[in-house]
Every structure is written in structure tokens, then in C-alpha cells.
Amino acid sequence: MKIVFMGTPDFAVGALKALREAGHEITLVVTQPDKPKGRGKELSKSPVKLYAEEWNIPTFQPVKLRLPENVEELRKAKADVFVVAAFGQILTKEVLEMPKYGCINIHASLLPMYRGAAPIHWAIINGEKEAGVTIMQMDEGLDTGDMLLKGAIPLAADETADSLHDKLMNLGGSLIVEALSKLEDGSLTATPQPEGPLFYAKMLSKEMGNLDFTKEAEELERLVRGLNSWPGAYTFLQEKMLKILASYVKETESYGTPGEVISVSKDEFVIQCGKGSLAVTRVKPQAKKEMSVHDFLLGNKITVGETAKNS
Secondary structure (H helix, E strand, O other), X not given: OEEEEXXXXXXXXXXXXXXXXXXXXXXXXXXXXXXXXXXXOEEEOOHHHHXXXXXXXXXXXXXXXXXXXXXXXXXXXXXXXXXXXXXXOOOOHHHHOOOOOOEEEEEOOOOOOOOEOOHHHHHHHOOOOEEEEEEEEOOOOOOOOOEEEEEEEEOOOOOOHHHHHHHHHHHHHHHHHHHHHHHHHOOOOOEOOOOOOOOOEOOOOHHHHEOOOOOXXXXXXXXXXXXXXXXXXXXXXXXXXXXXEEEEEEOOOOOOOOOEEEEEOOOOEEEEOOEOEXXXXXXXXXXXXXXXXXXXXXXXXXXOOOEXXXX
């Protein structure tokens, strides 16, 4: 098939790679414009653009895809289908209806659950037992189009947003190849999304990571994993921000007030929560690299009775 591929972050690279390796003709890659990054504000290319350049695939980076001149560029590509994976711009009705097979989206959730921007993170934060990818026919709504193909995987007990991202990236690549094969031979069935209860996966913010120890330890442990590695969970200890990268729920006999450090050993320190306690095993101190709590405690003293605070 002739494909226009639209995507920007690492998640989209898995699908682009799978389509290329399956023998599809990628006539054009559409990705977000290069963005200034770092102190020097040097322009940084998206992961999708870097991959496209590596394989000499033409790229197009419109600031606003909906502008008539940019829509015309898509038309020139003469693709059979547009494949979209975390592109970052809304597609107009004109674009959605342009190719023969329309626009097919790779969404990192089991729709209709977790429509929206951050389905991977919220699946972990909410304690789901499984996650997955849905290949869907795009319409003018937000992740509301007909479902074409689904794949699910169980979540590991220590699953983080980063580890789940990589698993779903690979799953999305294999599913889109299968979906396009079935689309071409007419064996793909479109299923409308059911109405009813679902959780909208809203965008993440740094403030979400500010741990509130009046909550249950299980909830905070999921938040730590769900926000790893971005935006990250954190607290303030000894008046300094401390990112918490790894933790687990620990059964303890000691009971303090929420936020109080109730035990310290060579490899962890334990913070009392509203229910249960959270044992912290890996951290990132302010302006320093991440490290184990063992290494952190070699240069920092934490004592029982101290309080981890929200600010």
C-alpha cells in the first residue's frame, strides 16, 4: 500500500518501522516542526523525522496542517491510506476523507476506555490489570471512530509508563501491519465504539506528581510508576525536592502521621501514608542524577520522625 504516515514521538517510530519492514511504500512522513531544546535552544528533530531521514523517506513538517497549501501537499502524495500515531494535530474532515481507505489511527488503549492524550500513564495510575492498542478508523471526534483491531497485554506488578510505552509501541506496530493487510483484502470489520462509562486520559501535568501522603500507599505507588519517567512523582524532604522513581507498599508495625518517615535502612526509607506506608528505593535529588536510596543515604542523612511535605 501507498501510505502517508503521520506521527511525532518515539511511540510512532515503532509503527513506521513495522510498516517499512512489511514492504509498504511510505510516500511521505508528516511530523511536527523541529523544536528548540536545551540551554542553547538548538532545533531538535522529532524521533519520527530522524527515522524517516535514516531511510530517505520524504518528510513534511507543517505548523498547521489544516492550511490549504498544506492539505494540497498531502493530496500530491497520492496515498491509499493515512496512518496516524501520536501526530499532535487535529485532522480536518477534508483530510480524513482524502485517501481511499481514510485515516487509520493507532491508539494506545483498549477503546472506548482512555480516549485522550495520556492513556498509557492513566492505565497504570488507575490500577488496570491490562492495557492495549486499538487500531481505529478516524472520524472528526476525539478517538471516537470505529474500532478495527485490538490487542491486549497484561500489566506487570512493577509496570512503569516507560516500560508499558515500549510494549505498546511494539504491539501497535504489529497490529497496524495486520490491520492494513486485512483492510486491503476486505476482511477487516469496523465496530462502532459503545456508549457508556469510560475514563478520559487527560494530559499530564508536573503538579500531578506532588505526592499527597494522606492518600493510600497503594494509590501513591501506582502514581510513582505511572508518572515514571515523565513528569515524575516527587516530595519535599529537608526543604528540597526529591523525585521518587521506585517504591513499594510495605507492611509495617510502626504508625506515624501521613508524610512522616517511620523507618530508615541502608536500602530504603519508609513514609507513612493515610493508609499503609510507602517504601522508597530509588530517587533523584534536586539537580542531581538518579540513584538508589542506598547511594543517596551515603551522602544524605534521613532520620525517623522527619516529614515529607507537599511543598
